Amino acid sequence: MADSPKIRKIRLHEQLKRDILCLDLPPGHDLDEAALSEKFGLSRTPLREVLLQLVGEGYAEQHPNRGCRVSEMSHTSLRNFFLAAPMVYGAVLQLAAQNAQPLQIARLKEAQQRFRDALKSGSAAARSLANNEFHMITGEMADNAYLQPSFQRLLIDHARIGVTFYRPQTPEMTENLSKASEQHDAIIASIEAHDAAAAAQLSTDHWNLSRGQIEMFVMPVGLDGGLELPRATEG
Amino acid sequence: MADSPKIRKIRLHEQLKRDILCLDLPPGHDLDEAALSEKFGLSRTPLREVLLQLVGEGYAEQHPNRGCRVSEMSHTSLRNFFLAAPMVYGAVLQLAAQNAQPLQIARLKEAQQRFRDALKSGSAAARSLANNEFHMITGEMADNAYLQPSFQRLLIDHARIGVTFYRPQTPEMTENLSKASEQHDAIIASIEAHDAAAAAQLSTDHWNLSRGQIEMFVMPVGLDGGLELPRATEG
DNA sequence: AAAATACATATTGTATTCAATCAAAATTTC
DNA sequence: GAAATTTTGATTGAATACAATATGTATTTT
Secondary structure, eight states: OOOOHHHHHHHHHHHHHHHHHTTSSOTTOEEOHHHHHHHTTOOHHHHHHHHHHHHHHTSEEEETTTEEEEOOOOHHHHHHHHHHHHHHHHHHHHHHHHHOOHHHHHHHHHHHHHHHHHHHHOOHHHHHHHHHHHHHHHHHHHOOTTTHHHHHHHHHHHHHHHHHHOOOOSHHHHHHHHHHHHHHHHHHHHHHTTOHHHHHHHHHHHHHHHHHHHHHHHSOOOOOSOOOOOOOOOO | OOOOHHHHHHHHHHHHHHHHHTTSSOTTOEEOHHHHHHHTTOOHHHHHHHHHHHHHHTSEEEETTTEEEEOOOOHHHHHHHHHHHHHHHHHHHHHHHHHOOHHHHHHHHHHHHHHHHHHHHOOHHHHHHHHHHHHHHHHHHHOOTTTHHHHHHHHHHHHHHHHHHOOOOSHHHHHHHHHHHHHHHHHHHHHHTTOHHHHHHHHHHHHHHHHHHHHHHHSOOOOOSOOOOOOOOOO
């Protein structure tokens, strides 16, 4: 097992990204330099470079003299997410359909297989990470350096939202997950056919499904029946 | 004149950004650590952090064991730029119209004044930088952390393209510049009126004007008259 | 003479050390 | 006893020293 500082640095980077995506490192969590430095066997200098990279990629935020923290997720960011995501996702999938290379399509199919596996046996985190990988590949396919940065940031919070909200607890939610998987298959087909229009439509559909799922969590149907509510108090 | 390492670091960051935007540091130019370190009176450690930040912001690219270079601009990137820019610019201006704060509007007006000044007296670089500041403020107004990264990257290359192509050499090009200035005024008005639809339309107009100007350079009208052309040969 | 290999040099990457800044706790003063 | 100030501990930021990697040149071999 090769193990050099360079390898450790890459591992650290990958590990932190995964931990942030699946909320093992929750929003706002302090990324302590000394602790991480010791844990990953790297001195603080290369470690800080990794943290700066994460900041550049949108995984973390830097506060002067206060170190780095995992990017926050507020109600404001959620709203902005819903505003930007449909547009960027649509554009990316259209371009993906136009530009996808055979090798990338093969990788997309593999990712989709992993997503299917995660649906059966995995946790919410595993599903979300697999879904993230799938969409990351579509981003590569689009091959547009100007869209990529926003797309990447959207994917970060899409994954984190997914971990939070995609915990199937009702039959309808489980059904939605298999629908999402079917849509992935359709997306692959549209990309393989280089059908940009179909890809755009599928993007909309996929997005609407995702949004519906999230809405079920954010705005659940109220509970029926005889809860004894305390009298309202000011304060 | 206060002068601490922190200040020098910020100055270095600002200076490099400006130099890259106005092509004083052209695409592909090597950002030598030792040289910059000496020039700005900083050790290599904070200098490297600035370079990493520039990489994260899209100003530079990092190659393992080969240091950092100013981001490249190829025909591919130009095409991708034209694909992404109208969409993102439109979205940003709409959101700017919705969300702009009075203080930001005041700053936008100041930026527009500087743009007007640059039109009269400045160089192509000065005009492009002033234009860049104007649009940067609209990006702040939009206040959407997901769109911001792509918008920022577009602005970088918009500025660099501007320096290259916005050198008025014909009356029509000069006329275009004052049209652009008028459009800025109209954009300010639409933002101040919180009229998102008007802002969207102006974004399209502004973009079309910009694209037309660039096209005049990329695809100039052919030269008339008696050039003795060699016989066509197969390549 | 051309190609390949080895060596020298320059540059990047990492580690360690030192300085500055911030937050919190304890002491002093009102 | 409460508020303000000083002091202390911890953490971030910068500089220097060291190691590894790559490129270019020179020498050797075919």
